[in-house]
Amino acid sequence: MSKLTAVFPGSFDPVTNGHIDVIRRASKLFDTLYVAVGDNINKKTLFTANERKLLIEEAVKDLENVKVEVFSGLTVSFAEEKGAKVIIKGVRSSEDYNYEYEMAETNSHISPDIETLFMPSRPEYFFVRSSTVKEMVKFKADVSDIVPENVNRALLAVSDG
Amino acid sequence: MSKLTAVFPGSFDPVTNGHIDVIRRASKLFDTLYVAVGDNINKKTLFTANERKLLIEEAVKDLENVKVEVFSGLTVSFAEEKGAKVIIKGVRSSEDYNYEYEMAETNSHISPDIETLFMPSRPEYFFVRSSTVKEMVKFKADVSDIVPENVNRALLAVSDG
Amino acid sequence: MSKLTAVFPGSFDPVTNGHIDVIRRASKLFDTLYVAVGDNINKKTLFTANERKLLIEEAVKDLENVKVEVFSGLTVSFAEEKGAKVIIKGVRSSEDYNYEYEMAETNSHISPDIETLFMPSRPEYFFVRSSTVKEMVKFKADVSDIVPENVNRALLAVSDG
Amino acid sequence: MSKLTAVFPGSFDPVTNGHIDVIRRASKLFDTLYVAVGDNINKKTLFTANERKLLIEEAVKDLENVKVEVFSGLTVSFAEEKGAKVIIKGVRSSEDYNYEYEMAETNSHISPDIETLFMPSRPEYFFVRSSTVKEMVKFKADVSDIVPENVNRALLAVSDG
Amino acid sequence: MSKLTAVFPGSFDPVTNGHIDVIRRASKLFDTLYVAVGDNINKKTLFTANERKLLIEEAVKDLENVKVEVFSGLTVSFAEEKGAKVIIKGVRSSEDYNYEYEMAETNSHISPDIETLFMPSRPEYFFVRSSTVKEMVKFKADVSDIVPENVNRALLAVSDG
Amino acid sequence: MSKLTAVFPGSFDPVTNGHIDVIRRASKLFDTLYVAVGDNINKKTLFTANERKLLIEEAVKDLENVKVEVFSGLTVSFAEEKGAKVIIKGVRSSEDYNYEYEMAETNSHISPDIETLFMPSRPEYFFVRSSTVKEMVKFKADVSDIVPENVNRALLAVSDG
Numbered sequence: 001m002s003k004l005t006a007v008f009p010g011s012f013d014p015v016t017n018g019h020i021d022v023i024r025r026a027s028k029l030f031d032t033l034y035v036a037v038g039d040n041i042n043k044k045t046l047f048t049a050n051e052r053k054l055l056i057e058e059a060v061k062d063l064e065n066v067k068v069e070v071f072s073g074l075t076v077s078f079a080e081e082k083g084a085k086v087i088i089k090g091v092r093s094s095e096d097y098n099y100e101y102e103m104a105e106t107n108s109h110i111s112p113d114i115e116t117l118f119m120p121s122r123p124e125y126f127f128v129r130s131s132t133v134k135e136m137v138k139f140k141a142d143v144s145d146i147v148p149e150n151v152n153r154a155l156l157a158v159s160d161g
Numbered sequence: 162m163s164k165l166t167a168v169f170p171g172s173f174d175p176v177t178n179g180h181i182d183v184i185r186r187a188s189k190l191f192d193t194l195y196v197a198v199g200d201n202i203n204k205k206t207l208f209t210a211n212e213r214k215l216l217i218e219e220a221v222k223d224l225e226n227v228k229v230e231v232f233s234g235l236t237v238s239f240a241e242e243k244g245a246k247v248i249i250k251g252v253r254s255s256e257d258y259n260y261e262y263e264m265a266e267t268n269s270h271i272s273p274d275i276e277t278l279f280m281p282s283r284p285e286y287f288f289v290r291s292s293t294v295k296e297m298v299k300f301k302a303d304v305s306d307i308v309p310e311n312v313n314r315a316l317l318a319v320s321d322g
Numbered sequence: 323m324s325k326l327t328a329v330f331p332g333s334f335d336p337v338t339n340g341h342i343d344v345i346r347r348a349s350k351l352f353d354t355l356y357v358a359v360g361d362n363i364n365k366k367t368l369f370t371a372n373e374r375k376l377l378i379e380e381a382v383k384d385l386e387n388v389k390v391e392v393f394s395g396l397t398v399s400f401a402e403e404k405g406a407k408v409i410i411k412g413v414r415s416s417e418d419y420n421y422e423y424e425m426a427e428t429n430s431h432i433s434p435d436i437e438t439l440f441m442p443s444r445p446e447y448f449f450v451r452s453s454t455v456k457e458m459v460k461f462k463a464d465v466s467d468i469v470p471e472n473v474n475r476a477l478l479a480v481s482d483g
Numbered sequence: 484m485s486k487l488t489a490v491f492p493g494s495f496d497p498v499t500n501g502h503i504d505v506i507r508r509a510s511k512l513f514d515t516l517y518v519a520v521g522d523n524i525n526k527k528t529l530f531t532a533n534e535r536k537l538l539i540e541e542a543v544k545d546l547e548n549v550k551v552e553v554f555s556g557l558t559v560s561f562a563e564e565k566g567a568k569v570i571i572k573g574v575r576s577s578e579d580y581n582y583e584y585e586m587a588e589t590n591s592h593i594s595p596d597i598e599t600l601f602m603p604s605r606p607e608y609f610f611v612r613s614s615t616v617k618e619m620v621k622f623k624a625d626v627s628d629i630v631p632e633n634v635n636r637a638l639l640a641v642s643d644g
Numbered sequence: 645m646s647k648l649t650a651v652f653p654g655s656f657d658p659v660t661n662g663h664i665d666v667i668r669r670a671s672k673l674f675d676t677l678y679v680a681v682g683d684n685i686n687k688k689t690l691f692t693a694n695e696r697k698l699l700i701e702e703a704v705k706d707l708e709n710v711k712v713e714v715f716s717g718l719t720v721s722f723a724e725e726k727g728a729k730v731i732i733k734g735v736r737s738s739e740d741y742n743y744e745y746e747m748a749e750t751n752s753h754i755s756p757d758i759e760t761l762f763m764p765s766r767p768e769y770f771f772v773r774s775s776t777v778k779e780m781v782k783f784k785a786d787v788s789d790i791v792p793e794n795v796n797r798a799l800l801a802v803s804d805g
Numbered sequence: 806m807s808k809l810t811a812v813f814p815g816s817f818d819p820v821t822n823g824h825i826d827v828i829r830r831a832s833k834l835f836d837t838l839y840v841a842v843g844d845n846i847n848k849k850t851l852f853t854a855n856e857r858k859l860l861i862e863e864a865v866k867d868l869e870n871v872k873v874e875v876f877s878g879l880t881v882s883f884a885e886e887k888g889a890k891v892i893i894k895g896v897r898s899s900e901d902y903n904y905e906y907e908m909a910e911t912n913s914h915i916s917p918d919i920e921t922l923f924m925p926s927r928p929e930y931f932f933v934r935s936s937t938v939k940e941m942v943k944f945k946a947d948v949s950d951i952v953p954e955n956v957n958r959a960l961l962a963v964s965d966g
Binding site: 589 | 737738739770771773776780783785786790
């Protein structure tokens with residue numbers, strides 16, 4: 001069988017330990033794992049797409065088969081471009097699941113040869129959403145144990161600014 | 162990266178077109194896919210474990226990298242024995258998901274190096290459970306388009322017997 | 323348009339005020355409403371199918387377009403026999419919904435021309451299951467306001483017996 | 484029994500094959516089915532309320548008992564005005580269901596004599612939301628098999644514009 | 645054991661009979677119950693934080709151990725300030741639950757000594773959201789039986805204005 | 806306010822670290838916490854009700870305000886007998902929640918003055934069900950970190966026997 005490439009797409013504004021956990025676990029399964037940082041001009045973000053990419057790259061620099069890239073457009077188009085057969089999504093609650101199931105069906109309709117696989121989030125990361133991290137930082141709550149160290153520094157820098 | 166082996170476990174009493182769809186799609190992703198037919202002596206089944214194995218083998222005989230085996234005991238033990246890093250589960254509704262999430266966490270606790278990945282069932286197989294198939298056969302309803310042809314023949318033989 | 327007939331199937335062991343509410347509301351929409359009392363010989367019930375039928379008939383005797391019948395076999399076969407285009411189901415929680423959705427898809431597969439429609443249970447009947455009623459009676463709890471009066475009398479008679 | 488009229492309300496921006504399927508199935512049950520196109524001035528839409536109405540009318544012009552109208556205000560007020568006893572809603576996932584259940588209870592509180600009935604979406608339309616259609620069009624993905632032909636033409640015209 | 649203080653946080657824009665029911669039931673369990681009215685400058689509200697506070701105070705003025713206060717910032721910080729060990733949340737559907745579970749985990753992570761407890765909403769208040777109340781008022785629907793009398797008067801005053 | 810007593814009911818066959826966590830957290834909130842071990846003669850258990858009681862007592866012997874008792878009958882009757890105003894339940898997934906919500910409504914109907922409060926399970930105990938523990942023991946999997954030490958010893962003794 002030819003090499004298996006997967007894509008892990010998201011906004012990652014910012015990347016959390018929950019995302020990093022999925023990246024580490026997925027990197028053990030696939031020959032190449034692309035972390036695809038969505039650049040959506042209609043969505044206001046705390047960090048630019050390139051900043052988000054650099055934060056992830058630094059946090060997973062020990063993982064040789066992980067590549068981080070910015071993309072815009074459809075996830076399936078990015079996957080096709082990279083020759084990826086798999087889109088991997090971390091899933092937590094059943095509400096997450098309902099949403100992701102619909103997305104997976106949409107993607108399967110557009111590109112039937114690309115499979116979406118769901119990787120269950122570890123329970124300790126159940127509550128760790130990027131939006132929650134930003135809300136916690138806004139109120140000066142400590143997030144050092146739910147984001148990578150470099151992301152924590154970046155958040156403190158932004159929040160002090 | 163070394164070859165990637167996955168296990169698709171279940172009772173398969175009998176295998177349905179929903180299962181076959183997951184097997185076909187998963188067989189394109191992994192170097193070897195083991196379909197693991199659970200032999201649970203405490204559970205009454207319509208077909209014996211060996212009959213269920215033979216029905217699956219016949220239905221997917223064109224897929225060279227798929228192996229069908231009977232097992233008892235924990236799924237993770239079977240996976241370890243085969244050198245599989247992945248357990249693949251087909252998931253339909255959010256109720257399914259809640260159940261499978263718990264199973265995946267149990268398995269991850271016992272064998273942290275084996276990942277459970279969820280493959281969303283295609284919507285057209287949403288209602289196709291093995292138990293529904295048996296109920297339909299009991300009431301003489303036609304199941305020829307929701308199970309493989311050889312399974313349909315086996316069901317008619319059992320039901321006429 | 324020809325007259326519209328609907329079927330409301332269930333075990334009704336015993337009928338509760340939740341069921342009666344669905345029957346009353348549905349009877350205002352359809353020309354004829356069949357309450358179909360399932361007779362499943364493999365399922366142990368508190369009341370016989372005929373007793374359950376009589377209890378419902380007495381409780382809704384003021385509704386002229388409601389007919390109560392015992393049936394066995396598939397609900398869609400009963401519906402076809404009666405010329406019914408609609409199967410009506412009362413639905414409460416999302417867990418109920420997931421189950422009923424699957425049933426509806428199975429039925430639609432067998433008989434594409436019969437539609438299953440879900441009628442939301444009124445919140446005050448949310449917790450009123452037949453099994454809960456029986457459990458409450460077992461422990462001598464009062465059920466007089468969650469079942470029809472004649473059912474309450476029948477339950478007290480059985481429980482004293 | 485007097486004639487049974489139903490209302491199928493929505494934004495329909497644009498109408499999809501999922502909506503059309505519900506309209507076709509519901510039109511077989513009710514004497515008259517009103518498709519009620521919500522005109523909400525606070526919500527930005529791709530097509531005007533009147534354009535949406537015309538697109539639906541063209542797509543179901545073969546259904547003689549279906550009438551399409553623009554409305555604003557409460558759905559139950561529109562239903563009362565038309566003498567409709569039923570509001571019909573297509574429901575997909577359990578998340579949909581939770582939302583629609585709440586809406587149905589609100590409507591039942593305002594107008595106790597109007598019943599909301601849920602019609603399960605066919606699985607093949609599970610992922611087909613109007614918002615998904617618009618997102619797909621934005622990225623030049625083909626939507627010709629998930630919207631009616633005239634809607635596809637209208638979408639291409641808007642998207643080329 | 646020292647006295648038990650609880651916090652019931654929310655936007656309360658406006659307070660509904662569903663909220664009042666939770667306040668009344670919780671006030672019987674705890675020595676002091678703080679109703680904490682969130683003042684979020686980024687969120688547009690119908691009533692100011694102080695108006696919302698006054699409306700609640702008037703509606704529960706017979707409950708001596710209930711105190712109503714405006715707060716901004718994290719709920720757990722407010723709880724710590726008041727020496728409260730419990731945050732109480734009313735929960736309705738499973739969708740509500742998934743959301744509140746995540747919030748509770750976030751709060752538990754920030755302040756491990758404060759417990760979030762969920763109080764199930766009575767079914768008759770299942771559909772009563774503040775946002776629904778405002779939507780109903782906008783369309784001149786009667787809300788007098790789902791909000792306290794003083795809130796109804798305030799809504800009519802605002803709506804006539 | 807008078808002292809606040811709570812009941813934590815269950816089968817506890819056997820008690821797990823998930824249960825112990827709820828007991829420890831709840832014991833900090835209430836003056837007295839009764840752990841109520843259900844003795845249901847129709848349900849086959851691994852340990853007798855008295856054995857289950859003794860295992861819990863040993864595991865929480867450092868908690869002075871926790872009392873463990875065997876009971877049969879309705880939970881609300883036990884609560885009334887103990888003068889408890891609160892029934893506390895640990896809740897995990899939304900499926901759990903739907904089930905517990907219904908139970909809480911039933912109990913509220915029987916005894917309106919007793920409140921059921923849900924305490925969210927810590928995520929690390931999400932998968933820890935008593936039934937899972939027994940299944941794991943059956944297949945010789947290690948459960949020493951998901952049950953208390955004395956329960957582990959008891960399970961090994963039973964499993965070797």
